Every structure is written in C-alpha cells, then in structure tokens.
Amino acid sequence: MEKVITGKAFVLGDKIDTDQIIPAEHLVYSLSDPEEKKKYGYYAFSGVPLPESGLPMGHKPFIKGDNYQSEYAIIIGGGNFGCGSSREHAPFALQVAGVKAVIAESYARIFYRNCVDGGFLIPYEGFEKLNDKIKTGDDLEIDISANLVKNLTTGDEFLLKPLGSVVSIIEAGDLFEYARKTGMIAKG
Amino acid sequence: MGMTITEKILAKAAGKSRVTPGESVWLSVDVLMTHDVCGPPTIDIWKREFGPEAKIWDKEKLVIFPDHYIFTANTHAIANVAKLRDFAKEYDLPNYYDPGTERYKGVCHMALAEEGYNVPGTVLFGTDSHTCTSGAFGMFSTGVGNSDAAFILGTGKIWEKVPESMLFWFDGEIPPYLTAKDMILQIIGDITTDGATYRAMEFAGPGVMSLPISERMTLTNMAIEAGGMNGIIEADELTEAYVKARTDKSYELFKSDPDATYHSKYSYDLSKMEPMVAKPHSPDNKDTVRNVQGTKLTKCYIGSCTGGKLEDFQFAAKLLFGQTVKTPTYIVPASTWVDQQLDVETVNGVSLREIFVKAGCTIGESSCAACLGGPSDTFGRAQDDEVIISTTNRNFPGRMGSKKSAVYLASALTVAASAIHGVITDPRDVM
Numbered sequence A: 001m002e003k004v005i006t007g008k009a010f011v012l013g014d015k016i017d018t019d020q021i022i023p024a025e026h027l028v029y030s031l032s033d034p035e036e037k038k039k040y041g042y043y044a045f046s047g048v049p050l051p052e053s054g055l056p057m058g059h060k061p062f063i064k065g066d067n068y069q070s071e072y073a074i075i076i077g078g079g080n081f082g083c084g085s086s087r088e089h090a091p092f093a094l095q096v097a098g099v100k101a102v103i104a105e106s107y108a109r110i111f112y113r114n115c116v117d118g119g120f121l122i123p124y125e126g127f128e129k130l131n132d133k134i135k136t137g138d139d140l141e142i143d144i145s146a147n148l149v150k151n152l153t154t155g156d157e158f159l160l161k162p163l164g165s166v167v168s169i170i171e172a173g174d175l176f177e178y179a180r181k182t183g184m185i186a187k188g
Numbered sequence B: 001m002g003m004t005i006t007e008k009i010l011a012k013a014a015g016k017s018r019v020t021p022g023e024s025v026w027l028s029v030d031v032l033m034t035h036d037v038c039g040p041p042t043i044d045i046w047k048r049e050f051g052p053e054a055k056i057w058d059k060e061k062l063v064i065f066p067d068h069y070i071f072t073a074n075t076h077a078i079a080n081v082a083k084l085r086d087f088a089k090e091y092d093l094p095n096y097y098d099p100g101t102e103r104y105k106g107v108c109h110m111a112l113a114e115e116g117y118n119v120p121g122t123v124l125f126g127t128d129s130h131t132c133t134s135g136a137f138g139m140f141s142t143g144v145g146n147s148d149a150a151f152i153l154g155t156g157k158i159w160e161k162v163p164e165s166m167l168f169w170f171d172g173e174i175p176p177y178l179t180a181k182d183m184i185l186q187i188i189g190d191i192t193t194d195g196a197t198y199r200a201m202e203f204a205g206p207g208v209m210s211l212p213i214s215e216r217m218t219l220t221n222m223a224i225e226a227g228g229m230n231g232i233i234e235a236d237e238l239t240e241a242y243v244k245a246r247t248d249k250s251y252e253l254f255k256s257d258p259d260a261t262y263h264s265k266y267s268y269d270l271s272k273m274e275p276m277v278a279k280p281h282s283p284d285n286k287d288t289v290r291n292v293q294g295t296k297l298t299k300c301y302i303g304s305c306t307g308g309k310l311e312d313f314q315f316a317a318k319l320l321f322g323q324t325v326k327t328p329t330y331i332v333p334a335s336t337w338v339d340q341q342l343d344v345e346t347v348n349g350v351s352l353r354e355i356f357v358k359a360g361c362t363i364g365e366s367s368c369a370a371c372l373g374g375p376s377d378t379f380g381r382a383q384d385d386e387v388i389i390s391t392t393n394r395n396f397p398g399r400m401g402s403k404k405s406a407v408y409l410a411s412a413l414t415v416a417a418s419a420i421h422g423v424i425t426d427p428r429d430v431m
C-alpha cells in the first residue's frame, strides 16, 4: 500500500449514486478485456449533471475529450457517496480513470465494500464536510499513516477518520490477498 | 439481553450462539444469486483469483437469473448472456434460467421467491442491491459486488458487519387507496436515503402482517433506498404456505425477542397515512400525492421488482377497468409467471391483460426493462426531458435512461389514476 497519495481534487455534491458514477447503459462492456475496459474510464462520472460536475463552479468534465484517464486522482464527495446499485463497475470505473482515493462524508454500504474488497481505491471518511472546503483542481496530498489530507494549494489540513477494521484488507490489497495471507484460501 | 431476528439469523450463519451489532463475522452462505450484468465479471474474478482449478463451492446454491438486458439488440448485452449460458453448460449448473427458453423467469428478486429459493432463517447474497427483497421471507438477504460474489463462489463464505436494527411498526389495517409502496416511500422520506446505512430495517406490526407476500416484498425491496443492509419481516403462516408450495427445503422460523435492542423505533398508523410520491431526483424526496396532483406527465410506467408484481397489476386494473389512458402507459410484468397471471386474474370478469390493452397500455416482456434505463432500444426507456410517474424504486438523475427526465415514484394505484387523467392524480379521486 502506498503511504502517500497525491493528486488533483475533483469535488462533487451529496448522494452521488452509482448511476452518476457509471450510467447503467454502459455496464455491458467487459471488465477484463484490456481495450473494452477503458470505456469504463471514459464514461466515469458521465452521469453527473454538468452544473454539479467539478464543484464549486461545476461544468468541469471529469474526463476530457477521448481520454479514459482523468487529470483528477482524488474525489471529494458529500454524504451517502456511491448509493444506489451494487455495481462494482462503479469503483472499477474510477480506478480505470486513475482515481486513487475518495474522501466523502459517508458512504453507501455496498460501494464501500466494493472499494475495499475489490481493492480499487481507498474510501476515506472526513470528520467534517469537505466538499465545501476543497475546490476542484486543488492539489492534495493524503498521508495514509497519519490519516491526514493536506491541501497544497491553500495550506489547509484536515484529519480523516481511521480506516478501522477494513484496514487489514486494504493493506493486503483486496479480499482475496487478505484471505491468502490469513490462510482462508490457498496461496495462488 | 434479547436479539433481533437479523442478529439471530446471522449468529446461526456464523456458527455462534450470539452476535453483537458492529462485530464483523464470517457467514456461511445458503444461496448466491447473480444476473447478466454482474454475473460475467464475477465469473472472471473467480477464475482469476482461484486459478484454473477454481471450484464452485456448491452448485445447488448458485442461482443465475439473466434479467436486466434481455430484449435488446445490443451486442455487448447479448454477449454477456451468452457468457452465462456457456458457464452454466461448462459447469453443468442446475439453477440457470436461460432467456429464450421456457425456463426464463424475468426479474431475479421475483424469481427467487417464485422458484423457492427464499427460505426462512437462511442467508442469501446477490450481486444486486435489491437482493434485500428476499428479507420479506424472514431471512437475511443483501446485495454485494462482484469481488464479494466471486469470493462466495469459491468459498461459500463472506464477512459482514452485524448491523444495528431499526424497527418500523405499523398499526391498523391498510385502507383501499394505500399500498406497501406508500408505506415505504413514507419511511424513506422520514429517514432519508442514508437513514439506515449499515443497518437492518425490520418491518413489523399488524399492519405489516396483514399484507400479502408480494406487498411485504415491496417493503423489503426498498430498504436499500434508505441505505439499509437488509430489510426483514418475520415469517408467519402465510410465508410458510408460500414457501412450502415451492420447495421442500427445511426452514427455521426466527423472531425478535421482546427485549431486543434497536437503534431506533418508528411507528405508523395506517389509517392516518396518505398516498405518497418521491419527487425527482431522489427516493427520499417525499410528498403527498395531493401536494403534487395536476403535474403534467408524458409517460406512466408500471413494472420492476418493486412495482411489477401481481398485486400491483391488480391494483392498476381495478382503476383502469373501462377507462382509457391519456398518457402513454407502459406495463412490464416482473416475472414470466406474473405475465401469465395477467390472463388468469380478472376484475369484473375481464382479464387484467384485456383491461390494460383496452385502456391503451403497452405491455412489454418480463425483465428489468426501463427500470434502470438500459441500452437505447429498451422498452419504455425515458427519452429527453420526459416527466414520468413510475412504480419503480429509484429516480436518481438518469436512472430510467435520460439525465434530463424527471421521475416521480408512486404506487401502482397512483400511477394508474394518473394515467387516466394524464396528470398526477390521487387514487381516491378515481375510486
């Protein structure tokens, strides 16, 4: 596991559901085919209405042009991030787009589990609402051992909630690596 | 200290005498369900992680219902179903329900009930957030992603954090203008879309136990819309009769102890409740139908695992009998069994199908259809800036296919009443 995550912030509002993260019509693409899976990056956050895409100003596409990778690596969300369907395509799409971590006020259960068990990205919770304190494009640095996010653009620092009991799965990489490490399943 | 029904079932599945909310436990899974959207990636992860020697932990316990993107020309969607078909063939799976054959069932949550996979006291996981529906049978059921499902496929086990329980108690008898959909929209509006995150939602009281099975399923179905891990209703004689008619699997009845601990308790008097809607763009954006009546509509939709069950069509047919719809109205039976029942069940001696056709409704084939938008050729899909009233469960932006559309969620009674007038209408005004 990386100790420090750096990247530009992409800021969103409350209740970003999985249809906004990856609209249902795109769920038909293969997640294992190396070319086809790029589509998930290309369409990541394409369901977010433009005025709410990249706050506070909005109207900032997460993906520019024909790319499948975003210039933003850290998502700042509000409450109930990832609510809606169980589709693991959602954290997968964010991973393909280059997202390393999400910092939200709270998460929907299945999205949170998927991030951790699938090893796609780290789902952090803030102690306070951060999507009105960080702006899209700000340079951020997350210090994982200190549970701290620094805003390099403004100099602000915010403590994050410790990852708790799932930290052993995050450290192992994903649920399967965790199970191999602990002897639950045979080493591959 | 007593335990809730959810805690008792999880304790049993964890092989413990008791569990406490907040504790993480490894559960033995009784049934794993998947479908055409999440099945193929689940299989890929399972093969990748367990290698060429990968074994399915128990074929009898794996159930696959393709249901999401079935009636479409989209080549990717067709390839996904083909992948499931090949997988079922390769591993000689007993519980695969292939589209295009007699075995095809329609929407997975309805099919789980109809085919006897919902068994009181058991633990069921599915790669679909509405897997919580099965909780109406006095069992623990919840949705998981592909990695978790792949892990279960290989091991039969999964970790879960024991949820705190919330109790929703209903007194009184349900009035004829009210349905389970109104009850659950009221609750979600009261507690919001994350009001039950990581918790169990337990529905109880005489007002719940007097509901038929499919109406109980409407309550548990939408637990996820409040963020709930699971929805649950104790099994009673009605449940037992339903289950026994469909499977000879043994079952165990669990009940919450009188001194069980709840995170919170809510109580409702059915005689005082109103027909409800969830306004665009969130299932917790509640209002009474009265407050939004007159809103002009471009489409009415009755379908999905929430609102496409037989009771929903019986509600709708009572109002649509002898009427003509003013707004294009789409009907999608949740399962092929429900579809067949449209010819069997009658109102005033006329079959439900005939009532709908005569009223000018369009009837589609059983599947998820426009409930989640789907490929561009999906039946009933939202176009452009439509204003839709629907018996489905989600109205987040774009859910039914168009980001610009506005979707109101309501009961089948309210949708049928609204179809007659072309504007949102309280069912009491046409009854």
Ligand code: SF4
Binding pocket: B068, B107, B108, B109, B128, B130, B304, B305, B306, B367, B368, B371, B372, B393
């Ligand atoms: S009908 Fe809708 S809610 Fe139900 S399983 Fe299908 S897409 Fe999901």
